[in-house]
Structures are given as C-alpha cells and as structure tokens.
Amino acid sequence: MQMELPRDSIILAKTHPPMYLIHKYWARKPHNVVKAYIEKYTKPGDIVLDPFCGSGVTNAESILAGRNTIGVDINPISILLTQSTITPINIARLDQFFKKMREEITPKIGDFYDITCPSCNKQAIINQLIWINTENDNKNPPKEEIEEIRYHCSQCKKKNHIVDKLKYPQIYAVEKDRVDKISTRFDEYLKRLDLELPDIPLQYQNGSKYKQIRHYIIQNPTATNLFTKRNLIILAILKSTIDELIPKATTDYELKIIRKLLLLTFSANIGQSSKMVWVISNRKNFIQRKKEVGSWTHHFYWNPKSFFEINPALSYFTRASKSLRAQKNLQNRMKHQNIESIHMFEDFDQFNRSTLSNKICLLQQSVENLPLADNSIDYIFTDPPYGDSIQYFELSTLWNKWLDIANDTQETEEIVINSHQKKSNEVYFQKLESGFKECYRVLKNDAFMTITFHNTNVKIRNGLIRSVLNCGFTLNSLVVQMPARNSLKSYLHYDKSPIGDYFLRFQKKPNNPAKKHLNDIQLINIIKKTVKKVLSERNEPTRISFLYNCIDEELALFNSFPLINPSIVEKTLAKMEKENQISISDDFMVGLTVQGMEVKLSLTQKIIEYLDTLDDLKKKTNAEVYNVIYERFNGRNTPDRKQVSKIIEKTIKKINDSGELSD
Template sequence: MFKTVTNEVLDLIGVNETSRILGVSPNTVRRIADSGKLKCIKMSSTGYRKFERSIVEEYKLELYQIEETNNANCKQISLFDFEKEMKKEKMKNITAKAHPAHYLMHKYWGRKPHNVVAEYIENYTDVNDIVLDPFMGSGIVPIEAIKAKRKGIGIDINPMSKFIAENTVSNVDINIYKELANNIISEVSKECDELYKTKCPKCGEYCTAEIAVWDKGYLSRIRFKCKNDGLVLKDADKYDLELIEKIKKNKRSLVYQHKISYPTDKVLKYVKRSGKESIDELFTDRALIILSKLRDRISSVEDDKMKKLLLFTFTSMLANVSNMLPGDLEKVTYKSGWVISKFWTPKIHTERNIFHCFQLRVNAIAKGKHEIEDVDEKLIDLFVQNSNNMKFIEDESVDYIFTDPPYGESIAYLALSQFWNSWLSSDVDYSNEIIIDTYRNKGYEDYSYRMLCTFMEMYRVLKDKHYVSFTFHNRDLQVWKGVMDAVRGAGFILKDVTLQEQAVSSGTQGINKMNTLTGDFVYTLLKDSSIKNNSRPTIKPEESEMYVKKVIANLVKKNNGITPSKLYEYLIPIIVQTQSYLDERGNALDIEKILKDNYDYVEIESGKIGEKYQWVKK
C-alpha cells in the first residue's frame, strides 16, 4: 500500500529504522509493505520508501506475539508469523541487482548478487540465527547475514578475504578517515611530486602528469593539465625520457639504502602472463617508489582500524596504478584493466598518477562506508583458515550455510590475490588451497578429497533438519562429480537445483561471449540425520554416454535448437540426479565433444551474452 507525499510534515522513518523497531531485516520490511500490511509512503523526490513512526509502533503491538519468559517477569517479543510463513524449501531465479557501493570498494572475483544471497538468508533463517560461509571470498554472505540481523561467520584460506570483509563493516569515523587520507596524500606527494613533473610544449611551464602511456616498455605519450593551456596531450620529449632514466637509477639507490621496499614475490605459474616473473614487474619504477613510501606512511598510523582501512584503500588502488591497464596512444587514456584472471600486461599500457587514484579510492570507500554505517560489526566473525578444519565451530551450532566453493581450475583466487597479499606481507597457505593446478600437482583427486573434507565439516557444524545452499559454475563433469560425491559422501540430501542469473558478467563471460553459461547453479541441500543418503547411481557407467546423448537430442529437438546456457540449465541437474558423469572407462563425459560431433553452432538474433549462438542438429 503506497501513498505519495511531497511537502506534508510527518514523523517519517526509513526502512532501516523500521526494521530496527520491528526487529526484522530491511528486506522483510519491504515485503510487509509490498503485501499491503504496513502502510508505506513513497517520496516523490527520491522514490524511497518511508514509514510513519506511529503506524510502525502500532503495527508492532498488533502483530507481534507477546510471550512470558520462564525465568523473568519481563516480556519477550518473538518474530511474528509473517516472516516464518515465507520459509520455503525451493527457490526460483531471483532478478540480480547491481552491487551497491559497499561491495565496490575493493576488487574481488566472482561476487554473487548481494540481493540473491540476502533472499536465501531471509528464507532459510530467522533473526539471530547463525549463518556460515566456509569459502567467503569478499565476505558477501557474512555481511548480508549481519545486515539481516543474523550472526555471520566467514572463513577463507585467503588473508585478503578477511581483510576485505572486516574493512567493509568496520566502524570508523568517515570524516576522520578522509581527513587523515588527505593529509597522507599531501605529505607523500610533497616528497614525490617531482617524479610526475613534465613540461608544457606550448608555454614551457612545469606541470604534473596525470596519465602516461607506454609502448613496448618505453614511455610514449603524456596527458596533463596546464594552468595556461588547459588539457594537453603530448609525445614524451627529451625531458620526460631523461626523468624516467633518473627515476630508474634513483630506485636502485633507494633500495640499496633500504629507504624503500616493495614485493618481489615470484608469480605463480598458473596466473603468469606476458613473461612477468615477479610482482614488482607489474609496476613502473616510478610507481614502486611512490607506492613504497605511501604504504610506509600508512603503516605509521597508530589507530589500528584506521590503519587497516587506509591499507584497504591502498590495495584497492593497486590494479589501477599497475601496468595491467591497456592504454590508448591517440587519446592518452586507459581502458578497463585486469579483466582476465591472469597477470597480463599489454604491450601498450597506462601509468596513472597514484595520488589522483588514491583520492578517487578514498571517495569511493567513504561512499561505501556511509551505506553500511548502521551495521553491527560485532555480529560478524571472520577467520583465515583452511575450511577442511573448522574445529573452532561447535557441532550442530550453525543454522544455515550459503557458500560458493572453488570451481576446480576456473579462477585461481589465492594466486591472483598474491597481487595484494604481497604488499601486505601476508602469510599465505598455498598448500591447502582447493584447486586444480597441474603446476602444483593438484589434480582432480586432490580437489575431490579436499571438497569431501569441507562438506563433512559443514555437515558436522550444521544443525539437523537445516539447509546448505551452494553455487557452482563449471562445464567439466569431472569437477561436478568431485563436488557431488562430496555432497553425498558427507551425508547431505539434494533438495533443489536452480539456475540463478548473475549480477554482472564474469571474467570468463567477458572473453568467451560465444559459448558461455550465463548464471550459477544454486544447489540446496538438507541435513537429516534420520535419512541415509543413497549414493548409488541410477544410470550405469556403460550407459551414461548414450543416456546423455539422448537427453541432449531431446532438448535440442524440443527447443528447435538450444543455447549453451539453456542446455546446461536442463542438462546438469539431470546428470547430477542420475550421477551419469563418467563413461564405462571411468573418464568424464566430454559434453563439448558430443555437441561438436552431432550439432552445428549457429548465430541467432540475440544480443545477450550466452544467447547469441545455439546448437542445432547437423
């Protein structure tokens, strides 16, 4: 029930304050308003929902059930039936929303749509329940849990995961943060601003370079603003090239005198590209000098929370000031960088002014922090830990698990995070990473075993008759088998499979638009200790290939041709349910080979990623 208001003076409160009064999550407040049970006022200027405080208070008294506590004379308010009625075993695809500012403060890969995670948490839990994510990544699950007034536990082997999540929810004074950041920029720039000096070819004035474009290892073009001539684009001249040589020599001297330091960690083979052997090779000499001094100045900050948030700002900027940004020689500008999951430096790359970039990140982080300033950080517990061993969590103490486990060899999160971890001098446990990486002798067997250990731990800590939801996105049936064997081996019962759309295209989708999945499968599992899980496949291995071929043929015929995404949406759940992953020789079925041998891949009239081509009968 909506009413639009303009100038009427009312005691209006927002969704967050309403959720605090009612003791439910903001999403539940929105649902109650949408149902017409709580009058909602829609502001004409912004479109935001507002509520009259008196009506909210009346609604609270009317619908909450008052129960006498057993050991006190006081009364306790329990969650009303509206939220409990929403609980359902199966979920449908949820329209994914764009990430809000607090999830854009720092780059990370494979972030799931926050509103989808929130919906699952709302559906399977109640206020004050405990929600766990043993592969938390950037921390969306535990963060969404505490936003919904649950308790969130996040675990990840990657130190950056804890670092990103804890800084996202940390309670700091944003005005003090901005003031301190600006002071640091001022101090370090006074010491290093000479490194960005260039001459205007029109008036001869010294100016500060904003962007430099390098071509095959040599400084080529520069962009800057001149107080006399405005925006200037120019070729690097003798002064600029001599400055670069001077900086190169100066860097060697500063390192020798131990006045600067920067990471020289060897890049792991799995993510190596462009012949770059170590982390420092991903930056110019000028950047390494300034970054070293900037990090040292931040490290001198006494307040621990403020120091961490400033270091968070520092690492969030690193990719933008690295050599991984493609450059445009004509316009002297940059394009989107680090769009693939490797350390790739293009032959023509951009070098951006670090002080400008740091200021931009300060503004972005301040915006994100304002969004989440009402969240109680005390409700979240974060751990850098191998998910195979969660001894610090008691048996049957968790109400719900939502997680996004490693997708085999799709993205090497830990190896890519070396880019940040190395600057923070973090200790990283690569040996216990769950990944398929032939360079480190981590194959399917190791992956499957570690996944089984994690799912067994998940089963141990989860309460009986409670649920797990996990997302997955991979075409390799050997990887699927490893995951589903872990599910069954741990004792879980598969209750639902949903193909959930993504908020944005993944790194893989950005490259391979012809043949890609456009979402993640969300598997919902039940822990029921009274039911023995049947792990026997319904299709014999010697019949698997023929069975899958028939399923594909029926899908292609029924749909008059089928896109990869739609094919896998129907096919994967069938393969999972029947356990028809392997052929009679024990090898994983090659779905792509089956398709290429029997079908043509043709272009259709559709601009959507994953729907531009489809398989048709030859």
C-alpha cells in the same frame, strides 16, 4: 524440523553497490542474489556460515538482514577486506586521514611526476603515460618507449590532456631523461628516502614458478618487473606514510580500523599502478579517438604490449573517494535496516558466548578444521574454489606481500588444482571433501547448504558435487542462475557446458535412506522426456546449453546428478537428431521437428502477451521488467537474456514513443 520450501528461481543480478567496490576481488557474487537466499533459508538471529568467504558478500548481507554470521578464509586479504567492508567507522575522521595523506604525499612526489604545462608554462602534474614495448620476443627484457604523456593543469583547467608529441618533442625527451635517471639511481632513491620494498618472488617455496604468469615474467618471475621503477618508489612512499600516520602497534580500536581502510585503499591501488593496466584502443571494432585505461582484469600476471603508467598518488586518492562512498553506503544500509551497531569477533568462543545481535566472527584459517560446535549453524551459503580456474594464492600475493600479511599456510593449505604446487585433481577433491565434512558436522540437522559455483569443466563440476554428497548431504534442488550477459564463448563452449552459475541446495538429513541410482535406459528416457517437454513448452528453438541446464535439474530430482557418464546426454541428443525427433543447428539451437511441434504460442509470444497485460509497464525500469519476466517465466520457461532484451524493446516501442523504459 524440515523446511518445506518452494523451488529456487532465477534472480536478475544487480550491479555491486559502493560498499563492494572498495577493492578488487575475483568471482564476487551479486549481493542481491546472495541476500535473497539468506532471507529465504534463515530467520533473524540465525547463524549463517560462509567457509570460503572471499570478499565477504555472504557475511555482509547476513548482517544487513539481521542474521549473525561466521566467515572463514585462508587468504589474509579476504579477512581484511571482509572486516573493512562491514565495519562502520566515523566517516569524517576517515576523510581527515585521507586529507592528511594528501598533505604528506604531495610534496614527496614532485620530482617524479611534475611537468611544465605546454599551454600556460605553469607547473602541472602527469597523471598518465602510455608505454609501448618494442621487443617482440617475450624471452627478452621489454624495450619500453613512451608513446603518450597526459597531465592535469590546475592553472589552465586542463585535465587528462595529451601532450602533442610532434609539437612538443622536448617534453618527451625530458621525460625520458627523468625515467632513465630514476632507473639508474633507483637504489639511491630508496636509500635517500628511507624506503623498503617487499620481496615478492612469483614462485613457490619449492622453487616452482607461479602457474599464472605470462610473457617476460616467466623468464624473471619477480613482482618488481610488473612496475616502473618510479611507481615502485611512489607505492613505497604511500605505504610508509600510512605507517607514519597510524603505526601498526596502535591500540586504539578506531585508529586500527582506519589504518586498515587506509591500507586497503593502498592495496586496491597496487594493480592499477602496475604495467598490467592495458591500453584499450578500440571498442566493438571501432578505433578509439582517445585510448582508454584498462585494468588488471586477467587472472594472471603479464606484460601487455602497451600499457598505462598511472600516477599512483593521484589514483590512491581516487580510490580514497571510493572507500568513503563504501562507508556511506554501508551506513545508509544499516540505517535502513535499523541496525545501530555491528559486533566484530576474531575468536569463535567469544562470538559464541556473546548475547549481542548483529555479530560477525572472521577466522583466517582452513575450512578443514573449523573451531565450531557440532550442529551450531543454521545455514551455509558458499562459493568454493573453482578447481584451477582462479589461483587465489598467486593472485593475492601482490596485496598480501605489500601489506605484510602474507603467510606460508595459505600456500600449503589452499584448496586448488595447481601442478606447480603438486596439487592434482585428486588432492583438490580430497581437500574439498575434508572441508565439506566439517560443514556437515557444524550444520544443524535438516538445515540447508547452498553452494554456488561456475566452472566450464564438467569433470571439475561433477567432482565438486560428489565431494559434497560423499559427506552425507542430500542434493534436493539445482538451479542455474543465468548471467546478466551471455558471451558468445559461453554459448559455443566445446563441451556445451551450462551457461551461468550453479546454485545447488543440499540438506543435512542424518540416517536418510540412500536412493537407488538409475540405469542407462532409465537415464536415457529421462533425458528424452526432459528435452521433449522443454522444447514442447517453449515451442521454439532453444539453446543447447539451456537444455543441459534443464537436464541437470531433472536428473537431480532422481538422485542421478552428477552423471557418472556425462557423455550419455550428448549421445542421446545425437540419437534424437538422427531419428528426426529434434534438429540441432550449427549455432547449437535445438528445436522439435515439424511432426513434434504443436499449434500453440511460443515462449516469446507468451512473454509479449504477458507484458501487454501489465498496466504500469511504462513506469518500470529495465531491471524491474527483467525481474517481472523471470519471476513469471522460470524453470523450463526461463527465457534467454538476449531474447528478453529484444522482447522488451519491441513491446515498449508499441506503448512509448521514445522506445525506452525509464532509467
């Protein structure tokens, strides 16, 4: 039976709760936005499928909303992360194992990071060093020198304290000698400690180097160049200690889950133990008094000019506290939803036969051959791969190899654009279409599939959407979810791509008669009417990127999105400007010309007046006020996030002496 649903509206994204901070993953969507879609399109007990489940937000939010769910991903770390995120465990017992890890690790790392505290002459421990690469030619091996040493001293209570290089040069000299010794005798250390390092070449089976590598890594594409020798040894110690505490062959279910959490905590620590932790020396053009620790934020492997060497043992136990908080958050949310248990399946047939509620099935495989029955899924919510934007296989290599879960299938079957893998745009779209055909097959008749994605390349966006339409789906709703923060880059992107993430609602409607496509004259008329209507309703200059969003949404209603010839929009706007119907400023703000303006309130004035009618405004938090505004003013009247911030600030100043909302 067809569902009559109201238009999707923008939802203010919330920050990730602790259960999603257990491990890094790319392009993780806001949990509250995902949850809202799941609750809108399904009822308790329905089955929600995410065929590109990634970090498992869709699956976790489905379970916590009382739905059953299936997650599919070809990436091994994705399945491990999803399972660990949504599997409750005895927190006290997990904490015991982290404490055992500390007991085992502490005596093993003394030779590597111990230091004499210059203040009290007692034993302390180095927690961070800053290194500088003095080699300017990226084709040559880095020449790294210690710029700064930081340490913890339990005796004199110093924490992250900097050793004065001018006052204590001998400490720096001793540390250099230790580093040189470790590098020279690296193989001896591994043999004496009975350690093994994974072989991680940053290249494909065909011999091609990874696409997303930079600097000296291009000349020598191996993961060992991403770490100091010392940190490689300590990472190997951490991994071997986990294997000793809970062997891989254990058959105890709870121990299996705890082992996975110990390993996930370990892999979450790998990036922060590398040289890719860049140094933040200034913020907003202000030089930092004390340089701050960055992280592996870029979507590539690289050698920054200066980097932090973080003590992997100390950072592991920092990560352990996050793993514990993640479990507490999961179990608190389960309690709040009256969910007593979650049932995990790794086989669809068992999942399908089970009469249990709150069940989840995780399948590590390609989406192109789903082992699911026809017409068995109630709703699909997914975030497919973004063309060439994120190379998931490459970026997951560090984790998968260290955890010994890597497989060749991910490389060959990954849906991506990557010339180094000989995967062209055509191959990407073909594989996407193959996957969405499977989605169409397993989805129930008249049910919906929501696809969300962000790619600033219009050709990739349009090709992805066509790959869905070619499978028989009907596009009947399009919303652009504005980001929490708009970057200048997104405003001024050369092709004026829409800001934010697309949320497209497709429906499976068998035997649905094809709609007629519009000709260029009809399209131009729709574009003109949309621009005039949007600018007239808002009655103030509007960013051109937002106009593109509105045009896309309008074209979708006429079965004409994506456009075969996207340039028609830009040409139409240029003609409207030439005919003096609109004006376009240098910073891409578009407004009606004087003769097109009406004497009425602008969007900003409407929002201010609306806020003045709210009696309980002072009691609301910033996020609550944002949501109130976006719920009232959406569609063509969706305000810009920056604009909303200014409006709130001015409004609150009138009613609150402090000028701030509650925290």
